[in-house]
Structures are given as C-alpha cells and as structure tokens.
Amino acid sequence: MRTFIKPKIVVSKCLEFSACRYNGDKINDDIIANLQPFVYFIPVCPEVEIGLGTPRDVIRLVANGEESRLVQPKTGHDLTESMTEFSNEFLGSLDDIDGFILKGRSPSCGISDAKVYSGLEKAPVVRTESGVFTKAIKNSYPNILLEDEGRLKNFIIREHYFTYLFTIAEFRELKEKNKTIAALMQFQARNKYLFMAMHLDKMRNMGKIVANHEKKSLEDVFTQYEEELILLFAKPPNADAHINVCQHVFGYFSKQLTLPEKEHFHSMLERFQQRKSPLSSVLSILRSWCYRFDNQYLLRQTYFEPYPEELIAISDSGKGRNLS
Numbered sequence: 096m097r098t099f100i101k102p103k104i105v106v107s108k109c110l111e112f113s114a115c116r117y118n119g120d121k122i123n124d125d126i127i128a129n130l131q132p133f134v135y136f137i138p139v140c141p142e143v144e145i146g147l148g149t150p151r152d153v154i155r156l157v158a159n160g161e162e163s164r165l166v167q168p169k170t171g172h173d174l175t176e177s178m179t180e181f182s183n184e185f186l187g188s189l190d191d192i193d194g195f196i197l198k199g200r201s202p203s204c205g206i207s208d209a210k211v212y213s214g215l216e217k218a219p220v221v222r223t224e225s226g227v228f229t230k231a232i233k234n235s236y237p238n239i240l241l242e243d244e245g246r247l248k249n250f251i252i253r254e255h256y257f258t259y260l261f262t263i264a265e266f267r268e269l270k271e272k273n274k275t276i277a278a279l280m281q282f283q284a285r286n287k288y289l290f291m292a293m294h295l296d297k298m299r300n301m302g303k304i305v306a307n308h309e310k311k312s313l314e315d316v317f318t319q320y321e322e323e324l325i326l327l328f329a330k331p332p333n334a335d336a337h338i339n340v341c342q343h344v345f346g347y348f349s350k351q352l353t354l355p356e357k358e359h360f361h362s363m364l365e366r367f368q369q370r371k372s373p374l375s376s377v378l379s380i381l382r383s384w385c386y387r388f389d390n391q392y393l394l395r396q397t398y399f400e401p402y403p404e405e406l407i408a409i410s411d412s413g414k415g416r417n418l419s
C-alpha cells in the first residue's frame with residue numbers, strides 16, 4: 096500500500112472549522128471532514144481577520160467601472176484596502192502550499208463566482224469574479240489549482256483535485272528533502288502512467304526536462320519541471336486517455352494471459368468506453384495481474400492509487416474514476 100505525503104491546504108474557515116459566517120453559521124462539509132486525517136489544513140477567515148465581527152453586517156462587491164470595491168452597505172465602509180493588505184500579508188507568511196479549498200460565491204473567498212453589484216442597495220448584479228482574498232491568491236500563486244466546496248461535490252472534479260494535491264505534495268517533499276536528478280527520475284517513473292493519462296505531450300516533455308540534455312542547473316530543472324507538472328493537471332483526463340493507458344499496461348501481460356482472460360478485459364474496456372462500467376473495474380483487473388505476475392514496476396505506479404483509498408466515499412462506488 097502506498098504511503099502518502101500530507102498536502103498543505105489553505106481552507107476557508109467557515110467550512111467545517113468555525114462558525115464565522117456573516118450570520119454566525121458554520122458550514123458542515125463531509126469532504127473537508129474526511130480529508131482532515133490525510134492533509135494539513137490551514138483554516139483562515141479573511142473577514143474575521145480584518146476585524147469584522149461574527150455575526151456581522153453583510154459585505155458585497157460593488158462595481159466601480161472596471162474595478163470592484165469590497166464594501167459594507169450598512170456602514171458604508173470600504174474594506175478593499177484592508178482585505179488586500181491582510182491577504183498579501185497572510186499569503187506572504189506561508190511556506191509552500193499545495194492547494195486552496197475556498198467557499199464559493201463569497202465576496203472574499205469566491206474563486207470566480209462572487210457577485211458584483213452595480214450599487215450598494217437593491218442594485219442588479221453586473222458580473223461575477225473572484226473575491227478579494229482569492230484575487231490575492233491568484234496573484235501570489237498564479238498557476239496553483241483552486242477549488243471550492245461546491246465544485247468538490249462533483250466526483251470527477253474531486254478525484255482530479257485529490258490526485259493533484261497528493262501528487263504536488265509528494266513533489267514538494269522531494270524538492271525539500273531530496274532535490275536530486277535521480278530522485279526526480281524516480282518520481283517521473285512512478286508517475287508515468289498517471290501523467291500519461293493526464294496529458295501525453297506534457298508527460299513526454301517532463302521526461303525531456305528530467306533527461307536534461309541541455310545540462311541546465313538543478314534549480315532550473317526543478318523549476319521547469321514544476322511548471323509543467325502544474326499545467327499537466329489543468330483539466331481531468333478523458334476516457335480515451337485512460338483507455339490508452341490501460342492498453343499500455345495490458346501489454347505487459349497479454350502474452351501470458353489466456354484467450355478468455357483477454358476477451359474479458361477487452362469487454363470491460365469497451366463497457367468503460369460506453370460508460371456502462373467504471374474505470375475502477377478495469378483497473379482492478381489490471382492490478383490483480385500486477386500481483387499475479389509480480390510486476391513491481393507497475394505495482395509502484397501511482398496511477399492505481401493516486402490518493403488514499405479512504406477518501407473514496409461509499410456513495411462514489413460505481414462512479415469510481417469515471418469520466419466527464
């Protein structure tokens with residue numbers, strides 16, 4: 096069984112941690128609760144941190160031409176500067192972070208769905224955008240993947256984000272404790288089939304970066320590799336990418352299998368392609384062959400277990416590693 100490095104994740108504090116919403120509520124969130132034993136959470140409520148009490152009068156984003164101001168209609172206070180200042184200070188105080196899980200639709204924490212009103216009172220919504228805290232995150236961490244609690248309820252998005260978090264955390268650990276080309280080669284080798292499913296061209300490009308024919312410095316190799324690694328996760332893989340990987344893995348065993356075994360595998364792959372069966376059914380066949388033929392290289396592949404199995408909720412069974 097794989098040992099996982101715990102990802103470091105900044106989380107909106109009102110999700111599971113504290114009753115700090117404007118109305119004094121806390122949001123119970125099973126996904127955050129389930130993640131807790133497997134990650135290091137850094138909870139923060141930017142609105143409380145800038146001195147707004149709980150409960151508090153609502154704040155909203157108000158359009159001022161192209162830009163938006165964070166204001167409290169009842170008091171008329173403009174909180175844009177204090178929120179930006181706190182956000183930059185807080186983000187600057189953090190070490191390497193692997194991800195952010197934020198509360199959607201908030202004028203502070205929303206990723207891209209915070210409403211911007213045309214005025215202080217009873218005014219229409221003119222657009223949606225990032226909350227002020229999240230804008231600062233995007234400036235400080237331009238490439239990092241962000242998610243909110245609403246999107247994570249979708250199995251495909253959640254699986255993709257968990258895969259990203261645990262992969263990035265392992266890379267961070269490697270960078271901190273074993274920053275060598277040999278360790279990076281092993282990382283690339285262990286993740287070969289996962290990366291192949293994510294993005295074939297990027298996986299190959301990362302292989303070239305590790306091979307380092309241009310004799311770049313260790314620092315440059317790691318920086319370039321990390322940039323590609325984050326881009327590799329830009330979106331979840333599609334069914335064809337998974338089928339390609341499964342066929343590659345099948346190739347390791349095909350000569351040793353009986354005809355009925357091969358036929359059964361191909362029929363499961365076809366069922367997966369037709370969305371009649373989850374990817375997990377195909378993967379469990381392949382994994383059983385890895386054990387049967389004692390293929391240690393494949394057994395070490397993160398593709399078979401990209402994040403802790405305990406994080407797959409019972410309600411996900413049947414969807415296991417299914418696709419958009």
Ligand code: SF4
Pocket residue numbers: 107108109110115116117139140141142143198201203204
């Ligand atoms: S959404 Fe953000 S600012 Fe609002 S209560 Fe939650 S943590 Fe605080």
